[in-house]
Amino acid sequence: MNEKLIFIYTTWPDQSTAKLAAKKLIQSQLVACANLIPGMQSIYMWDSQLQETSETVMILKTKEGLFSKVEETLLAQHPYECPAIVAIPFLGGHGPYLQWLESTLKG
Numbered sequence: 825m826n827e828k829l830i831f832i833y834t835t836w837p838d839q840s841t842a843k844l845a846a847k848k849l850i851q852s853q854l855v856a857c858a859n860l861i862p863g864m865q866s867i868y869m870w871d872s873q874l875q876e877t878s879e880t881v882m883i884l885k886t887k888e889g890l891f892s893k894v895e896e897t898l899l900a901q902h903p904y905e906c907p908a909i910v911a912i913p914f915l916g917g918h919g920p921y922l923q924w925l926e927s928t929l930k931g
Contacts, residue, residue: 827887827888827889827926828887828888828913828914829885829886829887829888829913829914829917829922829925829926830885830886830887830888830891830911830912830913830914831883831884831885831911831912831913831914832855832882832883832884832885832886832891832894832895832898832909832910832911832912833881833882833883833908833909833910833912834881834882834884834898834902834907834908834909834910835864835866835879835880835881835882835907835908836879836880836881836882836902836903837877837879837880837903837904838862838879838880839860839862839880841880841901841903842860842880842882843860844901845882845897845898845901845902846858846860846882846884848897848901849884849894849897849898852897852930853928853929853930854886854890854893854894854897854929854930855884855885855886855890855894855929856885856886856924856925856926856928856929857884857885857925857928858882858883858884858885859881859882859883859884860880860881860882861880861881861882861883862880863878863880864878864879864880864881865877865878865879866878866879885925886925886929887926887929887931888911888913889931890929890930890931891911895909
């Protein structure tokens with residue numbers, strides 16, 4: 825592996841908007857894979873009020889060097905004012921799987 829691999833964790837208001845963003849990222853080779861997990865319940869404070877919403881979690885797999893392009897793409901498509909977009913480094917993994925991830929990404 826030449827470059828560190830990362831997960832990007834983000835949440836979306838529904839599965840259809842998350843799916844559109846995921847497909848764009850995969851087709852542009854900015855991410856190797858996107859996992860969509862619908863039905864997550866989020867409870868948080870926003871504008872000094874307690875909020876409860878159902879969201880779709882998106883977990884993306886990419887290289888650290890592509891993070892800024894992925895973030896830019898997500899922000900351009902995201903309907904939230906302040907979306908969660910967080911990078912998490914891989915600490916290890918199954919070698920052949922990690923090689924496959926790298927082989928599907930730009931650069």
